[in-house]
Amino acid sequence: MEFAESTPLYLQIAGQMSLAIRQGTLARGEKLPSVRETARQYGVAQTTVVQAYHWLEDARLITARPRSGFYVASRLVELPEPQISRPMKRPRAVSLDWLGQRVMGRKQMEGMVSFSSGTPGLDLLNADRVRRAVARSVQQHRQLLCTYPGSDGHEDARKALARYAVGLGCSLDPERIIITGGCMDSVALCLRTVTLPGDVVALESPTHFSFLEVLQALQLRALEIPTHPRHGLSLDALQLALNTQPIKALLLVPTLSNPLGCCMPQTERKRLVQMAQQHNLPVIEDAIYADLAEGDAMRRTLKSYDSSGQVMLCHSFSKTLAPGLRLGWLEAGRWTDALRQIKEMQAGGQSAVLELALADLITQAGHAAAMRQLRAGIAVRVEQARQVIARSFPQGTRVSDPPGGLLLWLELPARLDAMALHEACLQEQILIAPGTVFATAGRFRHGVRIGLGGDWTQAHWHALQRVGEMACQMLSS
Amino acid sequence: MEFAESTPLYLQIAGQMSLAIRQGTLARGEKLPSVRETARQYGVAQTTVVQAYHWLEDARLITARPRSGFYVASRLVELPEPQISRPMKRPRAVSLDWLGQRVMGRKQMEGMVSFSSGTPGLDLLNADRVRRAVARSVQQHRQLLCTYPGSDGHEDARKALARYAVGLGCSLDPERIIITGGCMDSVALCLRTVTLPGDVVALESPTHFSFLEVLQALQLRALEIPTHPRHGLSLDALQLALNTQPIKALLLVPTLSNPLGCCMPQTERKRLVQMAQQHNLPVIEDAIYADLAEGDAMRRTLKSYDSSGQVMLCHSFSKTLAPGLRLGWLEAGRWTDALRQIKEMQAGGQSAVLELALADLITQAGHAAAMRQLRAGIAVRVEQARQVIARSFPQGTRVSDPPGGLLLWLELPARLDAMALHEACLQEQILIAPGTVFATAGRFRHGVRIGLGGDWTQAHWHALQRVGEMACQMLSS
Numbered sequence: 001m002e003f004a005e006s007t008p009l010y011l012q013i014a015g016q017m018s019l020a021i022r023q024g025t026l027a028r029g030e031k032l033p034s035v036r037e038t039a040r041q042y043g044v045a046q047t048t049v050v051q052a053y054h055w056l057e058d059a060r061l062i063t064a065r066p067r068s069g070f071y072v073a074s075r076l077v078e079l080p081e082p083q084i085s086r087p088m089k090r091p092r093a094v095s096l097d098w099l100g101q102r103v104m105g106r107k108q109m110e111g112m113v114s115f116s117s118g119t120p121g122l123d124l125l126n127a128d129r130v131r132r133a134v135a136r137s138v139q140q141h142r143q144l145l146c147t148y149p150g151s152d153g154h155e156d157a158r159k160a161l162a163r164y165a166v167g168l169g170c171s172l173d174p175e176r177i178i179i180t181g182g183c184m185d186s187v188a189l190c191l192r193t194v195t196l197p198g199d200v201v202a203l204e205s206p207t208h209f210s211f212l213e214v215l216q217a218l219q220l221r222a223l224e225i226p227t228h229p230r231h232g233l234s235l236d237a238l239q240l241a242l243n244t245q246p247i248k249a250l251l252l253v254p255t256l257s258n259p260l261g262c263c264m265p266q267t268e269r270k271r272l273v274q275m276a277q278q279h280n281l282p283v284i285e286d287a288i289y290a291d292l293a294e295g296d297a298m299r300r301t302l303k304s305y306d307s308s309g310q311v312m313l314c315h316s317f318s319k320t321l322a323p324g325l326r327l328g329w330l331e332a333g334r335w336t337d338a339l340r341q342i343k344e345m346q347a348g349g350q351s352a353v354l355e356l357a358l359a360d361l362i363t364q365a366g367h368a369a370a371m372r373q374l375r376a377g378i379a380v381r382v383e384q385a386r387q388v389i390a391r392s393f394p395q396g397t398r399v400s401d402p403p404g405g406l407l408l409w410l411e412l413p414a415r416l417d418a419m420a421l422h423e424a425c426l427q428e429q430i431l432i433a434p435g436t437v438f439a440t441a442g443r444f445r446h447g448v449r450i451g452l453g454g455d456w457t458q459a460h461w462h463a464l465q466r467v468g469e470m471a472c473q474m475l476s477s
Numbered sequence: 478m479e480f481a482e483s484t485p486l487y488l489q490i491a492g493q494m495s496l497a498i499r500q501g502t503l504a505r506g507e508k509l510p511s512v513r514e515t516a517r518q519y520g521v522a523q524t525t526v527v528q529a530y531h532w533l534e535d536a537r538l539i540t541a542r543p544r545s546g547f548y549v550a551s552r553l554v555e556l557p558e559p560q561i562s563r564p565m566k567r568p569r570a571v572s573l574d575w576l577g578q579r580v581m582g583r584k585q586m587e588g589m590v591s592f593s594s595g596t597p598g599l600d601l602l603n604a605d606r607v608r609r610a611v612a613r614s615v616q617q618h619r620q621l622l623c624t625y626p627g628s629d630g631h632e633d634a635r636k637a638l639a640r641y642a643v644g645l646g647c648s649l650d651p652e653r654i655i656i657t658g659g660c661m662d663s664v665a666l667c668l669r670t671v672t673l674p675g676d677v678v679a680l681e682s683p684t685h686f687s688f689l690e691v692l693q694a695l696q697l698r699a700l701e702i703p704t705h706p707r708h709g710l711s712l713d714a715l716q717l718a719l720n721t722q723p724i725k726a727l728l729l730v731p732t733l734s735n736p737l738g739c740c741m742p743q744t745e746r747k748r749l750v751q752m753a754q755q756h757n758l759p760v761i762e763d764a765i766y767a768d769l770a771e772g773d774a775m776r777r778t779l780k781s782y783d784s785s786g787q788v789m790l791c792h793s794f795s796k797t798l799a800p801g802l803r804l805g806w807l808e809a810g811r812w813t814d815a816l817r818q819i820k821e822m823q824a825g826g827q828s829a830v831l832e833l834a835l836a837d838l839i840t841q842a843g844h845a846a847a848m849r850q851l852r853a854g855i856a857v858r859v860e861q862a863r864q865v866i867a868r869s870f871p872q873g874t875r876v877s878d879p880p881g882g883l884l885l886w887l888e889l890p891a892r893l894d895a896m897a898l899h900e901a902c903l904q905e906q907i908l909i910a911p912g913t914v915f916a917t918a919g920r921f922r923h924g925v926r927i928g929l930g931g932d933w934t935q936a937h938w939h940a941l942q943r944v945g946e947m948a949c950q951m952l953s954s
Contacts, residue, residue: 122623131619134830135612142608146599148800181658181824188823197674213822323625326828345690346665347658347824351803353611354828 010051012373013042015380017052021061021072022379023294032062032070061383079390079399082260082411082447084234087205087224091245092440094216113463114431117454118258118407119323124377124453126370130322130361137357144356149349152340153179153329157352160359161329168290169304170313176336178343179329179355183288186314186330188214191249193332193339194282194312195220199248202241204233206409206438206447208258208286211251222440223247229400229409232257232264235271242279249282255298256289259409259438259449261402263298273305282335283311288328291320291371292378293404309333319405320374321361325354378406381452385464389450392468394475406453411435412446416475421448424470430463487528489850490519492857494529498538498549499856500771509539509547538860556867556876559737559888559924561711564682564701568722569917571693590940591908594931595735595884596796601854601930603847607799607838614834621833626826629817630656630806634829637836638806645767646781647790653813655820656806656832660765663791663807665691668726670809670816671759671789672697676725679718681710683886683915683924685735685763688728699917700724706877706886709734709741712748719756726759732775733766736886736915736926738879740775750782759812760788765805768797768848769855770881786810796882797851798838802831855883858929862941866927869945871952883930888912889923893952898925901947907940 020026032038035053039046053070056062062070138145144154152158158174165172180186195201197219203211205224215222223245226237233252241247254264254272264272276283283302290299303313312335316328327350332339361367385408389399396413412418418434425432435447450464497503509515512530516523530547533539539547615622621631629635635651642649657663672678674696680688682701692699700722703714710729718724731741731749741749753760760779767776780790789812793805804827809816838844862885866876873890889895895911902909912924927941 117625119625122620125623127619127623130622131615134615134622138608138611138615142604143599145607145611145799145801146602146604148596148795149803181827184822185824210822217819217822318625322622324622324829326626326826342694345661345687345694347662349803350658351828351831352801354831 009044010048010055011380012376013038013044013049014052014055015376017056018061018383019294019376019379021056022383026072028072030072031068032072034069058387079386079397079401082229082398082400082409084228085205085224085226085444087226087439087443089241091200091221091223094212094220094222094440109429112429112431113457113459114454115450115452115460115464115467116431116433118405118451119319119453120374120378120406121453121455123456124374125321127322129370130325130357133360133364134325134354134357137353137360141353141356144352147352149352149355151178151344151347151349153177153349154352154355154359157355157359158329160363164362165313165331167299168287168313168315169300170331172331177329177331178336178340179327179350180316180343181326181347181350182318182328183286183314183316184210184214184328186316186328187211187251187284187286188218189339189343190282190284190312190314190330190332190335191215191218191220191251192342193335194284195248200246202238202247202250204252204257204260206259206435206444208253209433209437212438212440224439227257227260228262229260230262231268232260232262233272235268235275238272239275242275242281247279247281249284250276251284251286253286253289254302255287255293256402256405256407258289259407259433259447261400261405261407261409263293263403266297266300269300269302270305273302273310276310277308281310282333285311285313287313287315288319289405290315291317292375292406294375294379295403298403303331306333309336312339317358317362320371321358325358326350327354327358375404378404378452381456382406382408384461385450385452388461388464389468392465392472394468394472397471406451408450408452410448410450412448412471413475414446416446416471418444418446418448421467421471421474424474425467428463428466428470430467432467486521487525487532488857489853490515490521490526491529491532492853494533495538495860496771496853496856498533499860503549505549507549508545509549511546535864556863556874556878559706559875559877559886561705562682562701562703562921564703564916564920566718568677568698568700571689571697571699571917586906589906589908590934590936591931592927592929592937592941592944593908593910594928595882596800596930597851597855597883598930598932600933601851602798604799606847607802607834610837610841611802611831611834614830614837618830618833621829624829626829626832628655628821628824628826630654630826631829631832631836634832634836635806637840641839642790642808644776645764645790645792646777647808649808654806654808655813655817656804656827657793657820658824658827659795659803659805660763660791660793661687661691661805663793663805664688664728664761664763665695666816666820667759667761667789667791667807667809667812668692668695668697668728669819670812671761672725677723679715679724679727681729681734681737683736683912683921685730686910686914689915689917701916704734704737705739706737707739708745709737709739710749712745712752715749716752719752719758724756724758726761727753728761728763730763730766731779732764732770733879733882733884735766736884736910736924738877738882738884738886740770740880743774743777746777746779747782750779750787753787754785758787759810762788762790764790764792765796766882767792768794769852769883771852771856772880775880780808783810786813789816794835794839797848798835802835803827804831804835852881855881855929858933859883859885861938862927862929865938865941866945869942869949871945871949874948883928885927885929887925887927889925889948890952891923893923893948895921895923895925898944898948898951901951902944905940905943905947907944909944
């Protein structure tokens, strides 16, 4: 197995075992293989395995029994999960006063320890693998640097994306795939294609603040739909809304929704596509986190159930491979021609050299293994963060338990105001995202999104604990 | 002097001398230096100079006098210039039925000899210089491939652009420069910032069909302003329009406007900025062709006269360096903050690695020389094309004489319909752009734009002559 160079070996092994425990491959109470056996299995020194076991012990995932060995903990740390959201039943014009940008903009500030990012940093991604692919592409396709690309993207890159999409359960025609400047660019293009200013767009609640911002920029109204912390958007609530509101599009993240981390069950996905077909509702599916979900079943998209072109699939590799390539893609179903014209007129194509580097990366034999390894590295960090939160945050704090990804959603006890905590954290150079940026109308006043991505440092662990302590202090004062 | 590898040496010399003749550095009737002297001056063989002189003779720019030498032709081939446009005085909703896209889309067709492009091809650009810069940047900044870039563009690239902008007469703050996905992306962002659907935007007439398309996509109305074939947009007509119409923005190309190739005199530029300030009119200045203009004075932008942030400057190096980088930039004056928010929300940043490669390219010592050489290469081709047109098109055809760039605007005799000629050309696998795509309401029925860019081949010379022959046949039938 190929490992990222930056993550210590013991942490990589701990990450894989932590995944196995959380997924139930290693059952609760089960005895672990001996240190010697595990060392042989991974081809590492026994001291490395001892380090990994100690880390798992610290994380309370395993316990040591004297003179017997290591056992999977009989009960993992259980944290109460967030509650289902109950947003207002009427659409609202979005008017955020750029709160999200002002909050998130602070991550650029010198000395700030930021929990604003859900994107893996250089410690989790493989920058050298990306560099080699781009360098090869520049060498091989230099003439493309001096030629206007087609607006849809290079044919070979679109073919590679169609092959990749099989892993999302989709059988796509490369001729209908359109490459964009990133997943948000894809989403904005889809919205521009199927809506006009004043139209109502249905969203999860809470939802990604960038979605609210793009709605505001396009002068669209948001209708926030109740969303379950594990199972995602409530289809019953959506059905009710469709019966009573002039919804022109639904924009959602079925797998690892931001910020909740929820995943819609496959039966629900199938039902949603049927509902969309009945109501002729364009569904904009953001699948950017699909590759971060544990378990292949989670990666099957809404689009995979869509036989009539009702789903507009948006995706990019910015969360899994290379945020700096600035490439995304989409398949716009029935709206392909209309979207293609809008894109061609307003922006044109992307760098074909980078598109072909991406095509190389996602078709390399090692790509699936790299994704597994990335998920394991992420799982380690998230598990550890949940431990820190369990130990340091006030009793009654609810925390999401997402099956992948780097985002945790916290609900603080009702007496605690997340914006006040956000302000207090800023005083100590710590950035957390208050829940209010994930909804219109100042809702989720007790919510906090903790992003465990970006350039991660030891300081983050201390800072996370410190946020919990501050929350406790605010509660007791 | 450094030359592109692809252009034969004699043609490069001929191009430079042709420029000197057209600019008047070599006066009409003046005796040229001897072959020996010119060979010494350029450091080339005398046979090369003889070839160059023969080319210039073929192009009727010089004449040989027996036993005396070569003289600048006493009278250059004079072709009548196009007439000033007289568009309608009321704004119109743009509804092109995607004519431009349908026409231009045909350039992709196999075997087509296309005159649709105004962008230098691989024979005029230096793909290897670009490749080296990109390869260096990838090597040096590999970590940027795996990091989300800021939406405004990399700081070092913005600094390089500010330095470059000095050549456009501008003193810009790098903090207010915003890098985009190309010049049209810049223009679309500016329009989205200062207009709402239904607003009126003033344009040159004829204007770039992509401008009309982006207006249509944004549901803006076009008000076409009379435009002189040499001096550009009529300010008197604009003043009249400002007094009577609710113009929300002016979008124009002061240097080498597409398709006319006209350049607004500097005094007019100054006056236009004053008018814009008086009327609080946002002026979107597309300066993409500035580096292709012969004579440094032509490169001075409207923006250089703008002390109050009234001008939104849009630019890219897609016409001069590397269309495939897909980078542009802008400085949005008083609308910087608003535009920044729109961009950040809808698309985000570009690839920082490509931005830094561009920064490297435009700050290299040889860049100015590369631009001179590009202009010389272009001048050769355009001069030769004007010869072919003078010889093969019907009498009464008017042709623009742009001081740079690869676009020629033809006005056919009144009895000839350009769309019919376009259709006839398609039958022979030749693509020309009929005038109607450069205006609303089917105007310019006798106009033809001949683009001398793209991948140029010997077949283009035959095809251009054939277009003229077909025009003559249509006239006589």
